[in-house]
Amino acid sequence: MAAERINGKQIVAEIREQISQEVQSLKDKGIQPGLAVVLVGDDPASAVYVRNKAKSCADVGIHSEVYRLPAETSQSELLQLIGKLNADSHIHGILVQLPLPAHINEDAVIDAISPDKDVDCFHPVNVGNLMIGKPGMLPCTPAGVIEVLKKIGISIEGKHAVVVGRSNIVGKPMAMLLLRENATVTVCHSRTPNMEEITKQADILVVAVGRAQMIEARHIKPGAVVIDVGMNRLDNGKLTGDVHYDDAAQVAGYITPVPGCVGPMTITMLLQNTLQAAKNKASQA
Numbered sequence: 001m002a003a004e005r006i007n008g009k010q011i012v013a014e015i016r017e018q019i020s021q022e023v024q025s026l027k028d029k030g031i032q033p034g035l036a037v038v039l040v041g042d043d044p045a046s047a048v049y050v051r052n053k054a055k056s057c058a059d060v061g062i063h064s065e066v067y068r069l070p071a072e073t074s075q076s077e078l079l080q081l082i083g084k085l086n087a088d089s090h091i092h093g094i095l096v097q098l099p100l101p102a103h104i105n106e107d108a109v110i111d112a113i114s115p116d117k118d119v120d121c122f123h124p125v126n127v128g129n130l131m132i133g134k135p136g137m138l139p140c141t142p143a144g145v146i147e148v149l150k151k152i153g154i155s156i157e158g159k160h161a162v163v164v165g166r167s168n169i170v171g172k173p174m175a176m177l178l179l180r181e182n183a184t185v186t187v188c189h190s191r192t193p194n195m196e197e198i199t200k201q202a203d204i205l206v207v208a209v210g211r212a213q214m215i216e217a218r219h220i221k222p223g224a225v226v227i228d229v230g231m232n233r234l235d236n237g238k239l240t241g242d243v244h245y246d247d248a249a250q251v252a253g254y255i256t257p258v259p260g261c262v263g264p265m266t267i268t269m270l271l272q273n274t275l276q277a278a279k280n281k282a283s284q285a
């Protein structure tokens with residue numbers, strides 16, 4: 001039996017509709033949520049994401065500003081801009097697009113963002129709060145994956161969730177969010193020798209490694225939910241995930257397409273975090 005293709009577009013549309021309504025009710029109180037996106041250098045792929053983010057903000061009524069800085073921008077110039085955005089009362093969220101050019105220390109830049117405005121949830125304070133289960137900003141891609149599972153009616157509690165990949169951006173926070181939802185969590189990575197044995201035990205398999213189509217039917221337990229976080233550009237210009245879709249779909253119960261699910265959900269969670277940051281500030285005022 002073929003897997004059900006998870007309809008990312010529909011889930012994204014539902015959540016964005018709700019965000020729009022909440023943005024409108026904040027605007028009625030005189031507050032417009034604002035997001036600043038900072039792009040250093042002119043990587044063409046990054047430029048596409050930045051454009052998508054700006055358009056998505058406009059669609060839900062969030063104010064957005066894009067700062068395009070030349071690749072040779074110094075670290076201190078970038079830190080100065082972040083300081084300015086931290087102090088700007090119209091800006092509730094700050095996203096500095098990663099990776100940064102090699103001469104800039106990413107940790108120093110992330111540390112400089114006010115944790116209240118850290119809509120990526122990359123600042124150590126927010127990562128720490130996530131780890132100990134305190135309320136706060138949630139990382140966009142992992143939060144989007146949890147939303148997808150909830151929207152399609154998958155219960156996470158007691159399930160064996162296997163995460164492939166251990167990056168600070170996806171794998172590690174993904175494992176933490178699944179644990180918060182009471183899954184039994186296993187993390188596999190490049191030094192895991194018997195990966196197929198482990199992924200085959202997963203009720204929920206989340207793949208975030210950045211290797212095109214590495215997960216095949218043989219890695220998957222029949223009926224499992226497979227969430228593909230990968231976004232790999234092929235030589236023909238097409239985007240493909242870390243999961244071999246057609247092969248995996250013969251075994252999985254549910255599967256996410258690439259493009260069309262995790263990417264747009266990530267942007268949706270960014271909008272949600274920006275709204276949340278604006279609401280937090282309004283309630284403090």
Ligand SMILES: Nc1nc(=O)c2c([nH]1)NC[C@@H]1CN(c3ccc(C(=O)N[C@@H](CCC(=O)O)C(=O)O)cc3)C=[N+]21
Binds near residue numbers: 258261262263
């Ligand atoms: N500080 C920071 N935060 C990020 O969240 C961040 C970042 N840096 N650096 C780059 C990556 C990449 N990223 C994407 C988000 C959505 C899509 C997306 O919407 N993709 C569409 C397709 C896009 C296409 O067709 O090119 C999809 O999957 O359907 C892509 C890429 C966020 N990133």
Ligand SMILES: [Mg+2]
Binds near residue numbers: 258259260261262
């Ligand atoms: Mg996708």
